Structures are given as C-alpha cells and as structure tokens.
Amino acid sequence: MPMPPPPDFASLSLAEIARLAEENRLPPVDSWNPAHCGDSEMRIAVDGTWFHQGSPITRPAMVRLFSTILRREPDGGFVLVTPVEKLDIDVEDAPFVAVELKADGSGEAMRLAFRLNTGDVLTAGADHALRFDAREDGPRPYLHVRQGLEALISRSVYYELAQLALANGAELPGVWSEGVFFPLATAA
Template sequence: MPYLPPPDIAGLSLAEVAELVAARKLPPVDQWEPQSSTDSLMVIKSDGRWFHDGGEIRRPAMVRAFASLLRRDADGQHWLVTPADKQSIAVEDAAFIATDVTRKDGALVFRLNTDDTVIAGPDHPLVVRGDADLPAVYLAVRHGTEARLNRSTWLQLVDLADAELAVTSLGLAFSLVPR
C-alpha cells in the first residue's frame, strides 16, 4: 500500500488533528522489556537525517517505521525496541525535527519530519534550552523522545507568542525564553 502523506495541518480543525493522532497505530514499545540488547549502528544526525553503518537511510517509509520503535530511557539513551530485542541508537540532538506549527482552537499543533502530528500540552510540553543568544526549543513526542523545532518553526512560534515571549496550548503556558 503506498504511503499517503497527511494533509496540511493548517487546513484542519483541532478535532480533525486529534483524529489523525488517534488513528496512528504505534507499537507499544513502552510495554516491551526485551533482555537482549545490541548496537543498531544507527545515528540520527542533528538535522534529522538517519544513517545506518555510515550510509544515509533515504526511504521516508523506513525512517517512519524505525521512528515508531523509538524510546529514550532515563539516562538519555535512545533505543529501537521490539518484543525480542532493543538496539541502541546514537542521537546527536533530538530524535525528531518539528517542521511546522499552527494554532487551532487554543492548541499548538506541530508536524514532525516523520509526518507525525503532535499537540503541545500536558503530555507533550515545550522545553527551552540554551541561552538568550542561542535558544533551542524542544517538544516532547513520545516514550521520552523529543523533537527540536527547526528555525522556521521556531519563528512561527515566536509570531504566535505574547509580549513576554510565551505561548499557550491546551491551557498551559510555555516560555520561549531560556531560564
């Protein structure tokens, strides 16, 4: 079956976005505790490109499939997890890149480089790191993983911010200024 990219998030209502998020059936990697662990020989570069054993993975469907198996442990290590095995994966910055944002009915809706859609809020907070000269904004995605906002998405978010450079989503306020 060919992959059909999701519609533009700006043209959807919040209810339609929520339906898209709910319709995505992801493996329960948080419930799997395999005993075997190895190195996947994979790296996610800071620009969002995926590599295996030095070669770039260029098929978006493969990246989406691997991304659905990701989780990050309390020590910050990323893993590709199946019921039988977990494989470490090196991540230079964040596992995902947020490539677009729109405000819908009091919520901030983000599109990721894997075509995932994430609604910022209690389960998916925004976190700012860095300093005033070089801030970096991250969105919690799932299973401990994060998406770093790319420059254009960060600028979109700044346009949506109030005078104190804060945004709200699902009733929560998020500062865009590193503390």
C-alpha cells in the first residue's frame, strides 16, 4: 500500500498537527530482532538527503517508507530493520531535518510544531525535547523524534526559534512548548 503524501503543513492548525502526530502509527521496530545482514549501501546526508549506492533517492514516498523502519542501536549506530533483516545505514548527523515551524500562543502557553523532511509532524514538549549542542561553529539545534532518533533543525527554522526566544523577554533566551521551557543556550 503506497504511503499518502504529507499534508500541507502551512494550512494545518496546531490541533490538526497534534491529531496527525497521534495517528502516526509506526512499525514496532524496537521489538524486531533479526540477524544483522550487512550494509544497506545507504546514507543520510547532513542536509537530510537519502542516498543509495551514491545516488540520491528522489522519491519522497520511498524516503518516508525507509524512515519508518529506521532504528538507533545501543552502540549509537543506525540500522534499517524489518522482522527478517537488519542492515546498517550511515547517518552523517541526524537522520531527520526539521524544515518548517509553526508557533501558536505565547509564553508558557506556546506550542511549537515542526514538519520534518519526511513529512512527519511533531509538537515540541516533554516527549519531543529541543536541545542545543554548542559547537565551535555555533549552536546545533535538535528535536527528539523517537527512541534515540533526532532531527537537526534547519538554519531557517533555528532563526525562527531564536527570534521567538529573544521576543519572550526571559533572562535566559529560550522557547516554551507544551509547558516545557527549552533554553537556547546554557546559563553562564
């Protein structure tokens, strides 16, 4: 059965986004423990592009399908897993990229919804935490997706978050979502 195309994020309300996220039923990859079969010859680039044998996978439905069977292993590696096989996949940074943001409310009542490059939608909060990794070249923002998998927040979305954080007037710049405060940097 082909996967339906993702809905137009811009036209969705946050209530619709929450409903879609709740309806997103994923395969039970954590309960599948097949033997390791080798390398998938696949790679996810830092910009979220999926490759197979060096060529980009250009069909969004294929990327969405593969993303549903992606799992993070206890050793930190990534695999594609089905009930009968497990294959390594190289991930340059994070397996997903948050490419769009929608904010609703203000202060502690704010809710932040993200659309990923795979079409998945998530609302930041206790189950989908934001974190900001300080690096020499600047902060790297991430959104927890599921079971050790994260989305790198695209630069344009990070700028939107930074604008929201600076507008909230808190001593420590940060954003609220679903009643959780996420500082954009650690306190000095």
